[in-house]
Structures are given as structure tokens and as C-alpha cells.
Amino acid sequence: MEGQEYFTGKNEKLEFREIVLSHLKKFIDLSLHTDIHDSSNNVKIYKNAVLSFADILLPFYDEEMTEYYEKYETSYNNVLKEQLDKDFNIKHRTKYNVLTKSIHRQLFRQLNLLLKRVEYLKGIVYSEDQSEGGEIVDTDKK
Numbered sequence: 399m400e401g402q403e404y405f406t407g408k409n410e411k412l413e414f415r416e417i418v419l420s421h422l423k424k425f426i427d428l429s430l431h432t433d434i435h436d437s438s439n440n441v442k443i444y445k446n447a448v449l450s451f452a453d454i455l456l457p458f459y460d461e462e463m464t465e466y467y468e469k470y471e472t473s474y475n476n477v478l479k480e481q482l483d484k485d486f487n488i489k490h491r492t493k494y495n496v497l498t499k500s501i502h503r504q505l506f507r508q509l510n511l512l513l514k515r516v517e518y519l520k521g522i523v524y525s526e527d528q529s530e531g532g533e534i535v536d537t538d539k540k
Contacts, residue, residue, distance in 0.1 A: 418518070421451050425506065438488075441495045448502040451509055463512045470505045477501065 428444060452467065459467065481494040488494045 415518075417454065418513070421447070421454065425451070438491060438495055441499050445498055445502045448506045448509075452505060455509055455512060458512070458516060458518075460512065460515060462515070463508060466508045467505075470501065470508075473501050474498075 425447060428447060455463075477494070477497045481489055481497070483489055
């Protein structure tokens with residue numbers, strides 16, 4: 399994942415890591431402004447954001463993430479079967495919103511765990527004064 403660059407025009411280049419971090423920041427902003435019982439539009443925005451993030455990370459899925467994504471697809475399809483009528487209208491809007499947000503939140507968490515497994519954010523999250531195990535090392539006592 400590292401070292402991949404994308405050009406945004408006018409000689410600006412954007413690294414893939416910056417795209418991932420930008421998505422993570424937007425998730426934080428979105429989470430601060432939405433609730434699981436929010437309107438369908440907010441749930442749709444959240445769902446689309448998670449799926450976009452999943453698409454971005456797709457080339458880097460490990461076996462565990464690939465298996466989880468298949469489970470996600472099955473779970474979401476089951477929600478659709480349960481919550482849509484024969485004309486594809488949502489039967490119970492609140493229940494659909496809660497289930498959809500929950501399933502996509504689980505997917506988002508798994509995507510974050512993928513980033514951890516591949517140590518994608520290690521250089522950003524941990525400074526040089528922190529150990530591999532995530533413990534903060536007190537550099538003043540050296």
C-alpha cells in the first residue's frame with residue numbers, strides 16, 4: 399500500500415495513505431453527526447461511505463477480510479430480503495435503519511482491523527517513542 403501516488407491535477411500528488419486517512423477522518427466527522435436511529439438519508443450516507451472505504455481497500459484484503467466481507471454480503475442480503483416488500487419498498491424504516499447501520503458499522507470495524515493486521519497505520523499512530531506492543535515508552539527514564 400505504501401508509496402502509491404495519485405495525481406489530483408495541477409502537479410499535486412496524493413499518496414494512497416492520505417486517501418485512507420482522509421476517509422477515516424470523514425468517518426469520525428460522520429459518526430459525530432449521526433445516530434443509529436437517524437434518518438434514512440444519514441444511514442444511506444454512512445453505508446455508502448463504508449462501502450467506498452471497503453472498495454478502496456479491496457486490493458489489500460487478506461484472507462480474514464475476504465471471508466468477513468462474504469459474511470457481510472450475506473448478512474446485508476438477508477436484511478434486504480427481510481425488510482423489503484415485493485415492490486422493493488422498505489417495510490419497517492426504523493428497523494431497516496438500525497440493522498443497516500449496525501451491519502455497516504461491523505464492516506467498518508473489520509476494515510480497521512485489516513489496517514491493523516497489515517500494520518498500515520503503524521508509522522502514523524505510533525511515534526518512535528512507542529514500543530511494538532502499543533505501550534508508550536517513557537523516554538525520560540532512559
